[in-house]
Amino acid sequence: MNRRIPAWMWASAAAAYLFLYAPLLVVVVFSFNDSKLNAQWVGFTTAWYVKLFHNEEMLLAARNSLVIALLTAMASTVLGTMAGFVMHRYKTRVLPVLVLAPIAIPEILMGVALLMFFVMINMTLGLVSITLAHIAFCIGYVAIVVRARLAGMDESLVEAARDCGATPLAAFRYITLPLIMPGVIAGALMAFTLSIDDFVITFFTAGASASTLPLQIYSMVKIAVTPEVNAISTLLLLLTLLLITVATKIAPGLLRLNR
Amino acid sequence: MATDNKGKWLVGGPPLAYLIIFFAIPCLLMLVASARAPGEFGGLAPLVADSGKLNLTLASYARFFASAIYLQLFGKSLWYALLTTALCLAIAYPLSMLIAASKKKYRDLLLLLVILPFWSNFLIRVYAWMIILGPEWALARIINGVLGVFGAEPVTLMFSPFAVIVVLVYVHLPFMVLPLYANLEKHDPALLDAAQDLGARPWQRFWYVTWPLSLPGVFAGAALVFIPAFGIFAVPDLVGGTDGIMIGNVIKQQFLETRDWPFGSVLSIVLMVAALGLTAVAALAARPRRNAA
Numbered sequence: 001m002n003r004r005i006p007a008w009m010w011a012s013a014a015a016a017y018l019f020l021y022a023p024l025l026v027v028v029v030f031s032f033n034d035s036k037l038n039a040q041w042v043g044f045t046t047a048w049y050v051k052l053f054h055n056e057e058m059l060l061a062a063r064n065s066l067v068i069a070l071l072t073a074m075a076s077t078v079l080g081t082m083a084g085f086v087m088h089r090y091k092t093r094v095l096p097v098l099v100l101a102p103i104a105i106p107e108i109l110m111g112v113a114l115l116m117f118f119v120m121i122n123m124t125l126g127l128v129s130i131t132l133a134h135i136a137f138c139i140g141y142v143a144i145v146v147r148a149r150l151a152g153m154d155e156s157l158v159e160a161a162r163d164c165g166a167t168p169l170a171a172f173r174y175i176t177l178p179l180i181m182p183g184v185i186a187g188a189l190m191a192f193t194l195s196i197d198d199f200v201i202t203f204f205t206a207g208a209s210a211s212t213l214p215l216q217i218y219s220m221v222k223i224a225v226t227p228e229v230n231a232i233s234t235l236l237l238l239l240t241l242l243l244i245t246v247a248t249k250i251a252p253g254l255l256r257l258n259r
Numbered sequence: 260m261a262t263d264n265k266g267k268w269l270v271g272g273p274p275l276a277y278l279i280i281f282f283a284i285p286c287l288l289m290l291v292a293s294a295r296a297p298g299e300f301g302g303l304a305p306l307v308a309d310s311g312k313l314n315l316t317l318a319s320y321a322r323f324f325a326s327a328i329y330l331q332l333f334g335k336s337l338w339y340a341l342l343t344t345a346l347c348l349a350i351a352y353p354l355s356m357l358i359a360a361s362k363k364k365y366r367d368l369l370l371l372l373v374i375l376p377f378w379s380n381f382l383i384r385v386y387a388w389m390i391i392l393g394p395e396w397a398l399a400r401i402i403n404g405v406l407g408v409f410g411a412e413p414v415t416l417m418f419s420p421f422a423v424i425v426v427l428v429y430v431h432l433p434f435m436v437l438p439l440y441a442n443l444e445k446h447d448p449a450l451l452d453a454a455q456d457l458g459a460r461p462w463q464r465f466w467y468v469t470w471p472l473s474l475p476g477v478f479a480g481a482a483l484v485f486i487p488a489f490g491i492f493a494v495p496d497l498v499g500g501t502d503g504i505m506i507g508n509v510i511k512q513q514f515l516e517t518r519d520w521p522f523g524s525v526l527s528i529v530l531m532v533a534a535l536g537l538t539a540v541a542a543l544a545a546r547p548r549r550n551a552a
Binding site for chain 2: 005006008009010012013016017019020021022023024026027030037038039040079080082083085086089090092094095098099101102104105106107108109110112113114115116117119120132133135136139143168193197199200203204213214217218221222225229233236237240241243244248
């Protein structure tokens with residue numbers, strides 16, 4: 001499509017971008033505002049960040065989130081890569097359904113189903129149950145990215161290796177894996193981001209004692225709107241931005257989820 | 260062939276086993292739980308009664324279909340989800356057309372700018388609107404100032420169905436833009452030129468060429484917005500107040516507060532069937548017909 005773009009289209013697109021970014025900008029700007037209310041600009045301060053770093057609960061929640069996200073990224077990358085490989089190489093019926101279903105259904109359903117499951121098998125809800133739940137919904141995302149990468153790979157390279165006497169494992173280790181590595185790393189980063197951001201499934205599988213960053217933000221926001229939430233939000237936005245930059249460097253085109 | 264199958268199970272087995280244990284079985288448990296009796300202290304009553312009989316009942320389903328309140332709430336959630344989908348489409352369509360029509364070197368950047376907010380934390384995006392829609396903010400003041408001129412009662416933007424819809428549109432917009440753009444980008448510009456040569460006006464070119472061709476993208480985006488919006492609970496929970504609650508809030512309540520698992524399971528199953536069923540119907544309706552267009 002290479003036609004002249006009418007002005008109204010520019011205007012509506014500009015309005016859409018404003019709609020997307022103005023709220024986030026408000027959050028960031030008011031994290032530096034020297035006022036308890038998020039209403040009027042009073043003066044510059046970093047006091048909310050200082051307060052944040054003295055908030056023991058928040059720090060603990062941040063540590064929990066990091067540990068969960070790291071474990072989730074590792075486990076779901078291995079399992080998701082395996083799933084993506086099998087879905088690409090073999091005819092499978094059950095696996096694609098099980099891989100995609102957790103992504104396709106409303107999140108709350110997976111949350112409550114897992115809550116019942118963990119309670120029924122007498123598992124104490126906490127960091128372990130959260131991690132197990134996160135891995136379950138991240139496998140699918142990794143599998144999709146890895147399968148897309150495999151689909152763009154030249155199969156004859158693997159065949160050549162096999163003809164030269166490489167075992168299937170050796171062919172995978174020395175040919176396939178290096179070639180799909182950007183997809184695998186991108187999948188890992190995606191799993192990490194999804195895990196550290198997840199609220200709904202975490203909410204149902206966390207129990208009373210464990211907390212993560214999103215749960216902590218939720219309980220703060222439920223009580224009152226305070227600039228401390230702006231501060232933690234700004235830091236999380238920065239982290240996301242950093243991860244996205246790394247991911248797009250490693251695997252351009254990753255962000256087009258539909259490919 | 261035999262070794263090949265061994266490899267399939269060796270590699271596919273672990274993820275399959277994991278998803279069976281942590282996804283398929285929990286879903287089946289929910290299906291069974293929906294037909295069990297609620298426990299005396301919440302949760303579930305024993306599956307096998309003292310008399311040795313299986314303690315299964317459809318009472319929770321009967322309770323759901325007999326109650327106007329829950330059916331109404333479902334209707335309301337459906338309406339919110341559909342409205343969200345329509346608004347997302349209205350905003351995303353011109354935006355996607357613009358991205359698809361812009362020069363190649365800008366496309367990726369413009370698309371990335373749409374997706375970036377989607378990667379930020381969901382609660383932050385909700386929270387941002389809690390600030391903007393708050394009573395101290397300019398938006399509420401301006402609206403109430405205008406209303407004041409006409410002598411109308413001032414309104415509160417926060418804790419209302421209005422806030423729920425605004426935030427639902429905000430958090431789901433990228434899901435609509437992505438598939439729409441992917442579709443529009445593939446259109447052959449020669450078709451529009453041909454239509455123009457045959458004397459079609461701009462709106463005719465849109466209505467008879469671009470729009471029919473974009474329907475697969477429209478329906479893909481609609482499904483990606485509609486399904487999560489239908490089952491959402493965090494948005495109405497934070498910005499909806501009492502008027503804005505949706506079915507997701509009741510499901511959460513059944514599992515965490517009332518602890519009536521069978522009824523919560525019934526609501527969850529009805530939600531899933533309704534969300535996926537409606538999506539499937541829409542997909543069938545959108546299937547390209549051979550003789551049309």
